[in-house]
Amino acid sequence: MSHPLLSFRDAVKEFPARGRGRRRGAPVRAVDGVTLDIDAGEVFGVIGYSGAGKSTLVRLANALETTTAGSVVVDGTDLTGLSEAQLRPVRAGIGMIFQQFNLLASRTVAGNVAYPLEVAGWPRADRDARVRELLDFVGIGDKADVHPARLSGGQKQRVGIARALATSPRLLLADEATSALDPETTADVLALLQRVNRELGITVVVITHEMEVVRSICHRVAVMEAGRVVELGDAYRVFSAPEHPVTRRFVASALRDVPSSAVLARLRERHPGRIVTARIDEVSGSSAQVTRVLAEHGVDGTIVFGGITELAERPYGSLTVELVGHDAAVHAALDGLRAATTVVDHGTATRPAAEGSDR
Amino acid sequence: MSPDLVPLLGQAFGETVFMVLITLAVGGVCGLALGLGLYLTRPGNLLEHRGVFAVLNVAVNVVRPIPFIIFLVALGPVTRAVVGTTIGTGAFTFAMCVMASFVFARLVEQNLVSIDPGVIEAARAMGASPLRIVRTVVVPEALSPLILGYTFLFVGVLDMSAIAGYLGAGGLGDFAIVYGYRQYDWALTALVVVIIIVVVQLVQWLGNGLARRALRR
Structure with missing residues (x-):
């Protein structure tokens, strides 16, 4: 060298x-x-x-x-x-x-x-x-x-x-x-x-x-x-x-792609379902993987927040998605997402999860 | 004014011009050198040197506030050593040169301090030596205020020349007092004042014009 x-x-x-x-x-x-x-x-x-x-x-x-x-x-x-x-x-x-x-x-x-x-x-x-x-x-x-x-x-x-x-x-x-x-x-x-x-x-x-x-x-x-x-x-x-x-x-x-606590509070008002944030990058996982996991488990994923941009000419960002479906399917989809990329689970409006509150 | 005073007025004008031009030339060069010395050795600058800066700074601070009429007398021994006599145009012009150098040194320094240190850093980053930076950056960048400072110096030197004239160096100041003031000829005194005002205005106009050209903006 x-x-x-x-x-x-x-x-x-x-x-x-x-x-x-x-x-x-x-x-x-x-x-x-x-x-x-x-x-x-x-x-x-x-x-x-x-x-x-x-x-x-x-x-x-x-x-x-x-x-x-x-x-x-x-x-x-x-x-x-x-x-x-x-x-x-x-x-x-x-x-x-x-x-x-x-x-x-x-x-x-x-x-x-x-x-x-x-x-x-x-x-x-x-x-x-x-x-x-x-x-x-x-x-x-x-x-x-x-x-x-x-x-x-x-x-x-x-x-x-x-x-x-x-x-x-x-x-x-x-x-x-x-x-x-x-x-x-x-x-x-x-x-x-x-x-x-x-x-x-x-x-x-x-x-x-x-x-x-x-x-x-x-x-x-x-x-x-x-x-x-x-x-x-x-x-x-x-x-x-x-x-x-x-x-x-x-x-x-x-990139203000991760919802702040104030943004999350407003998201919960508008979206009653389970809200999760999934990282999108070459190290964690691609948006195609996210889409595929949701489709496999029959869960609807509505993109409610986030963004993907480029860093050093490669994709980088995160998507916050409201998961709508049967509880069991949502759970399974969540496990599938965790296998594919880094996920922060914000819970639902009625049962918010503490996991995401540190961001 | 009686006609036989005309050649005397001409002679007085000539003496003033001589004193002022010599002083401006010598004081300009020495003052620029001293002022650059002050600026360059100032802590944090290109040739930072606490000792040299302190000596120059004290010298300027000591000489500059002395009223010129006292300075002229106090410098007597030095004048005698350098010029050989303490009277006459030459002796007084020497004292004027010394005072003008110190006055202009401070003017130069104050104008140079306003130069953006960034352009000097850029020149250093391009490998320029301190001498080259002085020649190609410091002086050209501050040229416009330096010209205005030099014009200001001219008025100060003209003032000094009148005092020197009164003490025996001749010139317009001496002429105004001897043939105007002491003869109760107010018209003659006024004529000399007008001549001085016109000369100062012309020089100021010239200085402003040159300074504007040097600014190039």
């Missing part, structure tokens, strides 16, 4: 305490012992709430911050102990895009994209050709001579991406790159990042607090809380069988 493109080994980043004397606080451990390997060619997501340390983690990767302890290795180069001058070429070889775009207001779009090429010492003619090529790739070839202030948020991020790709990096770091954009523009920019990964073969690390971002483009994901990685793995597996509470909260935010 080839070595990973980016790896963290027990990486720690501690910021000194603020204030002086008695008001001096404790030092802040933004990243607290992270070990992580990111492979060449993947889109890797780091998800967490604000303050989880994910932005600091990504800044360790291109040495905008240096580790307090542990090591960071990029493409075979150990960044530990390198001098500022030695780190500059490492940074130049890694692209980065930002939540607030961070474009130079004093330069045109073309001037912004040319900046890293100037740093790298490209001759002017080569720069111009490369800038045109990049602006065409991100779809804003007509904006070359415009100043960033005249662009929309989505266009600004396209400039940011073009600039980050200018020197053909192997790794692109996206720090909350879509958090300042509306949902539609977010989808466009995510599609562009996916193209960057697929067409140019660039490894992309996305830092986000939005489940939507991970849901639509990430192959693997690390969930961070308080400077630590609390869950790590294949995006589909992590989110279809979340183990850590933080992961569960993200999953719940992505």
Whole structure:
């Protein structure tokens, strides 16, 4: 197996305490012992709430911050102990895009994209050709001579991406790159990042607090809380069988498919029969299995709540169904469902089950 | 105004222009350097250095509030060591250059502090060296307010030149007092005031125009 493109080994980043004397606080451990390997060619997501340390983690990767302890290795180069001058070429070889775009207001779009090429010492003619090529790739070839202030948020991020790709990096770091954009523009920019990964073969690390971002483009994901990685793995597996509470909260935010207690109370008013919630995903079971089990036992299943969407391009969600039929048939159908997938039994309006009340 | 005062007025105008231009040139360069030094060494910035920052910060805070007329006298020994004399246009211009540098340093620093740290981080992320970042990011991004600050400095320097003039450096301030105020010639005093106002207006108009062009929005 080839070595990973980016790896963290027990990486720690501690910021000194603020204030002086008695008001001096404790030092802040933004990243607290992270070990992580990111492979060449993947889109890797780091998800967490604000303050989880994910932005600091990504800044360790291109040495905008240096580790307090542990090591960071990029493409075979150990960044530990390198001098500022030695780190500059490492940074130049890694692209980065930002939540607030961070474009130079004093330069045109073309001037912004040319900046890293100037740093790298490209001759002017080569720069111009490369800038045109990049602006065409991100779809804003007509904006070359415009100043960033005249662009929309989505266009600004396209400039940011073009600039980050200018020197053909192997790794692109996206720090909350879509958090300042509306949902539609977010989808466009995510599609562009996916193209960057697929067409140019660039490894992309996305830092986000939005489940939507991970849901639509990430192959693997690390969930961070308080400077630590609390869950790590294949995006589909992590989110279809979340183990850590933080992961569960993200999953719940992505798809409001599981009825809350208030929703359940209203469902019971409208539907007197047995109400059950069945998970629909590749790990638990498919909706076809649910339909088949109900048909086998002669039970009518009325879909009363839920939804199925895609996670990492695979089906994911849950359906809440009112089961109508003879008691024995309903019991048998319920057992059949439990064999096929993960089921939460909410009971009936007259005899509610406690099982589902923890959600 | 009697006709034989006209060449004297012309000479006074020339002296003021000389003092102001030299001071603006020297004070502009030194003030920009000092201001960049303050900005860059400030804790959390590109060349963070507590010691250098503290020294620069204290120096600016000590020099700037001293009334110029006192500073001019107090700087005497230094002026003598550098210029060789403490009187005449050259000596006074030296003192003006020193004061202008410290005044402009603070103006520069205050304008640079408003630069979005994100664009500097972006430039660092692209592998740019601190010197390159100063040249291609810090100064260009803050160019518009820097021009306005420099225009503001011009008015301050003109003010200083009048005080220096009164103490013996010549120039418009000296002319207004010697031939206007002391001769009870209010019309002549008013004429000098009008000349100064017109010059300040022209420079301010020029500064505003350049600042607007630099903004490019």
